[in-house]
Amino acid sequence: MSNANHFVIVSFDGLRPDLIDRRLTPNICRLQDAGVTLAQHRTIYPSETRSAFPSLVTGATSSRHGMVGNKYVDRTAKPHRYIDTSDAVLLDRLNRESGGHLMTAETLGEVLAANGRSLAVLATNTPGTTRLFHHKAEAFGHVRLSGHFREACTPDDLLAEVEDRFGFLPEVPPKGEPDIAAQELITSVFLDLVWPRLRPDVTILSYGEPDTCSHLNGTGAAKTRAVIAFCDQQLGRVIDWWEAEGRKVGVQIVIVSDHGHITAHSRVSVGESLRESGFAPGTAPAAGVDVIVVPGQVGALYLTHPASTRLARLVETVTAQSWAGPVFTAPKNEVEGTAPGSLGSHLVFADHERAPDVYFAFRADDSVDPFGLVGGTFYDNDRRPGLGVHGGLHPKELAAVGIVAGSAFQSSGAASHIPSNICDFTPTILHLFGIGQPACMTGRVLFETLDRRAPRLDLPATPEVFEATLGRYTQIVRRLRLGSNIYIEGGWASS
Missing domain, CATH: 3.40.720.10 (Alkaline Phosphatase, subunit A)
Incomplete structure (x- = not known):
């Protein structure tokens, strides 16, 4: 006891x-x-x-x-x-x-x-x-x-x-x-x-x-x-x-x-990228806004009128950007998201009814910052480069x-x-x-x-890799499975 x-x-x-x-x-x-x-x-x-x-x-x-x-x-x-x-x-x-x-x-x-x-x-x-x-x-x-x-x-x-x-x-x-x-x-x-x-x-x-x-x-x-x-x-x-x-x-x-x-090393504007592709973005629901770009380092896009064709075009637009990391939509099957090129949001345990139509992480890398710390990324805020951010899958x-x-x-x-x-x-x-x-x-x-009298967990962790592509864009999510529990190792994208 x-x-x-x-x-x-x-x-x-x-x-x-x-x-x-x-x-x-x-x-x-x-x-x-x-x-x-x-x-x-x-x-x-x-x-x-x-x-x-x-x-x-x-x-x-x-x-x-x-x-x-x-x-x-x-x-x-x-x-x-x-x-x-x-x-x-x-x-x-x-x-x-x-x-x-x-x-x-x-x-x-x-x-x-x-x-x-x-x-x-x-x-x-x-x-x-x-x-x-x-x-x-x-x-x-x-x-x-x-x-x-x-x-x-x-x-x-x-x-x-x-x-x-x-x-x-x-x-x-x-x-x-x-x-x-x-x-x-x-x-x-x-x-x-x-x-x-x-x-x-x-x-x-x-x-x-x-x-x-x-x-x-x-x-x-x-x-x-x-x-x-x-x-x-x-x-x-x-x-x-x-x-x-x-x-x-x-x-x-x-x-x-x-x-x-x-x-954060490279500042971008998600809203401007979407606007250049014909969308009418905004940061909150409003008249004339067809996609809400929730402010922050977590990419969260809500379509005002979700439809499969609009969702597919939105994902196609995002994955064409240099700043796009892994992209997720509601699950279509055990791996894929509803929109071509996306992975299912269930793979990263983010498939809730409040979740956006499109989740994405900004593209990150293993660059070393001036303080000697590994990890760099694109970002979308009004601060200067070189500051700390989080929210993604690095x-x-x-x-x-x-x-x-x-x-x-x-x-x-x-x-x-x-x-x-x-x-x-x-x-x-x-x-x-x-x-x-x-x-x-x-x-x-x-x-x-726990102390040595407690039950032990001796199961090996099994790696899992999931991949999706759209044109030149490729993304990978890696996880570890330990019995019935799953842990996310990270997510990466390239194009």
């Missing part, structure tokens, strides 16, 4: 695993020495924050939970509406309007509450991301605290006490400056208030950096490295508490990131941090080379609590990390 009584999940938004080292992140390394590092750990597609963190808390891909990107078009509304999931107030309204089905899979918070347990969230991400960690916290009287945004906080009396004891929530720092104060605040609130008083069964402590700094300074820039080091120091405070107190009462620690970053975008430590896990400081991804943590937590895994979860229990 496991003595896992509590879990603390510490997240570093956008941290590439290859940025972890003993000089920059001594405390992450300290935890690695105490537990197991998931050396073949990945995120999901789209590799965006507000798709990946819902996968963390649902143990499922976006095909199940429905957060199909940081932004999407709601075509169930009349008229259609553009949804930016960074808006916590909007997400609350959508959840109420849908009768509690903002996410179309059960979440960790819901499962814990149904079993008499609690989830607390303390996060410095966008208000929408903070809400998505536990979008029904109000219904269960659970804690959800933002380091910046009052509209994402609950309950009100806890927020009042936080501001009385620790000061008002800090303002978001000027654009491009590291977000320091909020990371320290949420760590202090957990250590000095939430844990001593409430002892949540699971706590998510989510640092919104280094993601923001990477986007605005570069993934290996001095400011980005500085904020990584600062967040690592905050983790050090948590580990000090764990070694002095938490470990004795069965606290397990999990370190995660939601995705990696690669470097292995460095999909690579994510996964470390587990505590009495339930092996303590050899070993690395597991068995594939895993962000969907696997919640099934593992529920298993260690003795709670059954809901059918909607696609993740698995990380048996290979």
Whole structure:
């Protein structure tokens, strides 16, 4: 019987695993020495924050939970509406309007509450991301605290006490400056208030950096490295508490990131490319717009009037561009998408009713940026080249941090080379609590990390390769199959 009584999940938004080292992140390394590092750990597609963190808390891909990107078009509304999931107030309204089905899979918070347990969230991400960690916290009287945004906080009396004891929530720092104060605040609130008083069964402590700094300074820039080091120091405070107190009462620690970053090198305009091919693109539903180009690094195209001929012409237009990476449409069969030249979106577990008519990743490569980091890509935003982006299928975008430590896990400081991804943590937590895994979860229990009395996973991972062509355009998606679980290795295109 496991003595896992509590879990603390510490997240570093956008941290590439290859940025972890003993000089920059001594405390992450300290935890690695105490537990197991998931050396073949990945995120999901789209590799965006507000798709990946819902996968963390649902143990499922976006095909199940429905957060199909940081932004999407709601075509169930009349008229259609553009949804930016960074808006916590909007997400609350959508959840109420849908009768509690903002996410179309059960979440960790819901499962814990149904079993008499609690989830607390303390996060410095966008208000929408903070809400998505536990979008029904109000219904269960659970804690959800933002380091910046009052509209994402609950309950009100806890927020009042936080501001009385620790000061008002800090303002978001000027654009491009590291977000320091909020990371320290949420760590202090957990250590000095939430844990001593409430002892949540699971706590998510989510640092919104280094993601923001990477986007605005570069993934290996001095400011980005500085904020990584600062967040690592905050983790050090948590580990000090764990070694002095938490470990004795069965606290397990999990370190995660939601995705990696690669470097933007060639700016393009998707909208302009479509316009030159005879489409009338826009960034939101509007009169005269025939294809909505959802802003962001994830290519998401919604046709105003979907039809097979228009879909085929749209895919033909996209695949003819130098910036086009892998392209997906709704599945036609086990491999192909509905439109010629595309792969089925089910191959990357992105086939949800909210999904766009066409998903695409920008074409990426293994170029080395000025900071010595591998991975470059085309991009479509108003920022200069050389900054961090994510959302696609380059292995460095999909690579994510996964470390587990505590009495339930092996303590050899070993690395597991068995594939895993962000969907696997919640099934593992529920298993260690003795709670059954809901059918909607696609993740698995990380048996290979548990103590030596636990069942072992000895199956070899089987490679899978899928290919589609259209004229000179060719795309490949590689996956690994481990029993009934499948992990995406990456996607590439050439022409």
